[in-house]
């Protein structure tokens with residue numbers, strides 16, 4: 001039997017510190033700090049640390065297979081563990097695309113071998129992400145990988161009839177379609193959010209309505225066929241309004257926002273530094289404000305990183321040639337503290353809700369996002385809420401270094417992550 005004693009942590013940052021005894025992957029005892037006698041096994045000194053359920057990321061790009069020069073399942077899993085994650089969903093836009101059982105089973109198996117975080121492959125909705133023919137969703141759902149989320153992320157399922165059919169199948173299979181909402185006809189050649197900043201810099205604009213119109217359409221389609229829908233990386237105030245309306249009329253829709261869309265805005269364009277290029281683009285400061293409010297309110301259900309590693313040659317080039325995307329796994333919590341906890345929009349219970357509980361519920365993971373209570377799986381993250389750190393892309397576990405937070409001082413340091421009782425990260429190092 002493996003035993004770990006977490007000493008002096010404060011679950012959800014509420015009340016008196018406790019000792020949490022973990023045995024065989026489960027929380028076996030919770031007692032007032034100091035009351036637990038000598039125990040054999042590992043001890044984690046967690047005095048004053050906030051204990052939260054391990055985070056669940058519904059949107060991660062791990063780049064294996066195909067771009068192992070930028071991230072592998074192993075390096076991405078390390079970044080996830082260091083970021084406090086105990087489960088991640090790996091997007092299907094790999095090379096080859098995860099549109100068949102061979103690829104999703106590879107990702108699943110490799111994730112198990114690395115064993116730093118539960119890696120759940122997302123299957124593609126359409127063959128090759130082309131938006132033309134549905135992929136074999138049923139076969140992927142029934143495979144060893146047990147795929148439960150399907151997405152063409154990177155591309156929008158733009159054809160309304162294909163989207164309708166996908167939603168109908170998803171209902172029958174009890175899986176979830178996650179849409180990258182972007183009407184492609186409205187974003188041809190687009191480089192940045194369509195607004196003042198892009199106009200001044202002469203960058204082709206990416207209108208908010210390209211996102212909002214697809215979200216509205218998909219909510220109507222999901223309601224019509226009685227399916228669930230998940231909206232990836234919500235980036236505009238208008239999308240939050242559409243979601244509020246759809247939820248009020250009973251649509252089964254959930255949505256995520258990325259840390260970068262909560263913190264950064266199109267003021268960043270002034271530098272022309274492609275590290276700030278991302279899809280959907282950084283919007284205006286009034287959008288970030290509306291997204292924070294929508295997350296606090298529950299109109300946006302959760303935070304997902306859209307961790308998108310890119311090689312230097314694909315990022316350190318002229319703006320129009322650069323690939324969109326930014327790293328996110330190791331900075332997500334700090335950005336959520338900065339944008340949501342410090343301004344008083346969320347307390348630690350709220351952080352647990354948006355980073356762990358809601359994503360686990362949306363994905364249907366029975367053993368993640370669970371309460372910190374006796375008998376529950378020991379998926380835990382220990383956070384020093386007062387500590388501050390300086391982001392350095394080269395020191396992050398990802399193979400790529402494209403963080404938009406380079407040099408920024410951010411609050412909140414992750415001191416430990418436990419996956420079913422096994423320590424996966426401790427004091428900034430991945431457990432071997």
Ligand SMILES: NC(=O)N[C@@H](CC(=O)O)C(=O)O
Pocket residue numbers: 061093153154155180277278279280306308309323324325326
């Ligand atoms: N977010 C991004 O800018 N890029 C993602 C694709 C995506 O999430 O749409 C990627 O795969 O690089």
Ligand SMILES: [Zn+2]
Pocket residue numbers: 153154155180232233279280
């Ligand atoms: Zn996307």
Ligand SMILES: [Zn+2]
Pocket residue numbers: 059061091153154306308
């Ligand atoms: Zn993505």
